[in-house]
Amino acid sequence: MTLLDVQHLTKNFGGLSANQDISFALQRGELVGLIGPNGAGKTTLFNCISGLHAISSGKVVFDGEDITALKAHETARRGLARTFQIYSASGDLNVEENVMVGCFMRTRSTAKAKARAREILLELNLSDLGNALVSELPVSAQKRVTMATALGSGPKLLLLDEVAAGLNPNEIEEIMINIRHIHDDLGVTVMLIEHVMELVMNVSDRVMVLDYGRKIADGDPKRVAKDANVIKAYLGERFVREHGEVLT
Amino acid sequence: MAEHILEIQNIRVRYAGLPVIHGLSMNVDKGETVCVLGSNGAGKSTLLRAIMATQRTFEGKIFFKGNEIHRLQTEDIVKLGIIYVPEEKMLFGPITVEENLILGAYVLEDKRQIQHNLDFVYTLFPRLKERRDQAASTLSGGEQQMVAIGRGLMSNPEILMLDEPSLGLAPILVDEVLDTVGRLKKEGMTILLVEQNVREALGLADRGYVLQTGRIVAEGSGRELLDSDLFRSAFLGI
Numbered sequence: 001m002t003l004l005d006v007q008h009l010t011k012n013f014g015g016l017s018a019n020q021d022i023s024f025a026l027q028r029g030e031l032v033g034l035i036g037p038n039g040a041g042k043t044t045l046f047n048c049i050s051g052l053h054a055i056s057s058g059k060v061v062f063d064g065e066d067i068t069a070l071k072a073h074e075t076a077r078r079g080l081a082r083t084f085q086i087y088s089a090s091g092d093l094n095v096e097e098n099v100m101v102g103c104f105m106r107t108r109s110t111a112k113a114k115a116r117a118r119e120i121l122l123e124l125n126l127s128d129l130g131n132a133l134v135s136e137l138p139v140s141a142q143k144r145v146t147m148a149t150a151l152g153s154g155p156k157l158l159l160l161d162e163v164a165a166g167l168n169p170n171e172i173e174e175i176m177i178n179i180r181h182i183h184d185d186l187g188v189t190v191m192l193i194e195h196v197m198e199l200v201m202n203v204s205d206r207v208m209v210l211d212y213g214r215k216i217a218d219g220d221p222k223r224v225a226k227d228a229n230v231i232k233a234y235l236g237e238r239f240v241r242e243h244g245e246v247l248t
Numbered sequence: 249m250a251e252h253i254l255e256i257q258n259i260r261v262r263y264a265g266l267p268v269i270h271g272l273s274m275n276v277d278k279g280e281t282v283c284v285l286g287s288n289g290a291g292k293s294t295l296l297r298a299i300m301a302t303q304r305t306f307e308g309k310i311f312f313k314g315n316e317i318h319r320l321q322t323e324d325i326v327k328l329g330i331i332y333v334p335e336e337k338m339l340f341g342p343i344t345v346e347e348n349l350i351l352g353a354y355v356l357e358d359k360r361q362i363q364h365n366l367d368f369v370y371t372l373f374p375r376l377k378e379r380r381d382q383a384a385s386t387l388s389g390g391e392q393q394m395v396a397i398g399r400g401l402m403s404n405p406e407i408l409m410l411d412e413p414s415l416g417l418a419p420i421l422v423d424e425v426l427d428t429v430g431r432l433k434k435e436g437m438t439i440l441l442v443e444q445n446v447r448e449a450l451g452l453a454d455r456g457y458v459l460q461t462g463r464i465v466a467e468g469s470g471r472e473l474l475d476s477d478l479f480r481s482a483f484l485g486i
Binding site for chain 2: 016035036037038039085135136138139140162165166167168170171195197233234235236238239243
């Protein structure tokens, strides 16, 4: 069952083509990694799918509905949630209140939003931090709070933009447990942009690679990691030599 | 005993009113590459900001070539030859790559020296030469990191402090950036490096310090740190 169908998506910024004729589909329940060099157009693709950018040409179908022309708040209501590379929550709100902001997408009742936020924090092992101000948390916890907030909006599809950047192995492990829970137990379809290959290779059913705005590979993670074009554009010979164990 | 180029004695630093660094001492010798490791929130960036005096040191002392610097203004610290390349890069997006680089030399007056440094940066990063007339904001993440490091090199630094230069970069670019750090080390540059790519950083560095909640909990050569139990549990998750 197809949840997201992206057809010939192109996004131009002036003379620069950030996404060129990209087509792919996400099946319900899939967990897909999106990798590619910096500047390849990964975040732009998320922006186009979620309606933050108007696309230049092509079509985006979500859950059977053409959402190409919809704005971000409209796609969010339909069940498409995302996180951002740079955390943009309100530092003046505590963790629970931040997650409640997401929950208000599905309810107008403060009591219900609060109850749902607490459930989510419990599910993501964040309950201890409920009263902390987000601005005072370490980056790893902030990233997990953004996932919790996105989860509060009740998504069918969750787009994660570099949630593991700058984290140490223990923190990456915690994020990995959260992502697995969201996907495996809560049944949310997930697409994640990530440079941390330990995470991408570990959780993804499938990996897609962008380079210069085009899709250059898409398929089984282990096979993609051996693709000569992917090694040349993204992984580098040295990484494959020194960190080969991560890729198998 | 050789004099340390940078010596930090028992400093305490607050960030946003909260104590972040509690009595930290460390040193760097001329020509050394020293790396500082630690989890997010351990105080690594605060340490670099304290050295630059963008964060006030309210106890303890910082010496550069034997002189106290912790009460100086940031611009005077830059003039002494201490350069900080922040994690956020902080490039000027609308102006060109070359204009960004030249801004890095604002403490120099000798035009020939500036041209010489620019040539050195272009030799180090040929890609920046190709893109010299492009607005900095149009560069990829890896290229922007090169501009940030290049800008730091423009003022003839005596010590270059790099805050997570490989953050958020594709694996192939992480290699490229860390190779560059290795090349600078070979050129004799004194480098203080904060990095999350622990193995690579320790491979490059002469020595490392491990920072945990504002204190140094371990120090030693790369090999010694990689073999220590504390380090393995804190960073490698084993």
